[in-house]
Amino acid sequence: MKLSRRQLLKTVSFSALVVGIAPRVAFSAPNALRSVRTGLQPGGKTRLVIETSARPSYDLSYGDKQLIVNLSNTSGSSSVQPKLANGTMIKRVTQIQDGTKLQVSCALSGLIDAIDKKQIMILEPNGDNDYRLVIDFASGTGRGINGTATTATATKNEQKTETKTANKTQRIIVIDPGHGGKDPGCTGKAGTQEKTVVLSVAKKLKNKLDSNGYKTYLTRSNDTFLKLADRAEFAEKKHADLFISLHANANPSRDMKGYSIYTLSEKASDEEAQKLADSENAADKIDVDGFEQFSKDIRVALSALQQRAVAELSEEYANGCAKCMNRASIEQQKGPAVRHAPFAVLRSTVPGALIELGHLSNKKEEKLLKSDSHQNKLVDAIVKSVNAYDFDV
């Protein structure tokens, strides 16, 4: 849907900072707006991404529930429809062409504090993306903002330094080998225990992700018992960008085989997914009070909209991961590759998924899951899925 001029004016009349609107004049600016999107970052931060055909030259002004990004020598386009994620502070984005300057005006749901340079990055083009101006901010009290607006300007040299830092931004991944200690998980016919297989895969995955430039943490690196709540909270404390919980499956039917990937949902996508979540969640029943405590704390901290935003990112990762597993010819469990169920370990502000690597109850897969070569194959596919995941929004 295109924004009509009337809608545009209506939006503008709401904004205290914008004093007028210049008619759009055709001119050829060296820079062109390609896309505008928003996303929710770990910790509930809002991320604004403005994609342009050339390196953007910009300044910001912000004040009462409004953030304006001024892009010099840039032409806007009515075909660019902002993609607004749920749960962020940005409610509406409007383009206002003022001569050769393009204003990207964001209506905010509340006050923010002063945005410092560390919160602004310019990313170089990569694959599908052109230049991206990335601005992160959180709700605040208006602290550091004098009067109605403060202007933050970055010079070209400063932007260059930021680009270098931005490219080096190390993403944090938390890998969670399921079960451990007194909780073995499921056991194969030949005696292979889930807790051992997933720990072995997790360690290999950590090594490979670290050598791919990520900062990776394991929730457990030996055979110890960990409550589900502690696993999720570990990811929160590490400010992880992505959480991957590794498991292996068992089914009364010995023919059942293949991997499957799960994201968090209050309602299970099918009966089988619900049963699986029940059995994985049962880990905490081994220890008495973990589960109750946990769900209360985390659920209150997350608003419904934030939960939805985390769910969308998790879904995106899970779908990408399924693609990588299939591309590596890893057998997929019959039915949809990505399913949903109320897994306790996935309840956090960190996007992520739970991967059931295969079935220990299947004789052939039990053998595969034990083997180094198959574990490496799984690891390679998961590393590809992390590399393919768009951390930038």
Ligand SMILES: [Zn+2]
């Ligand atoms: Zn498990």
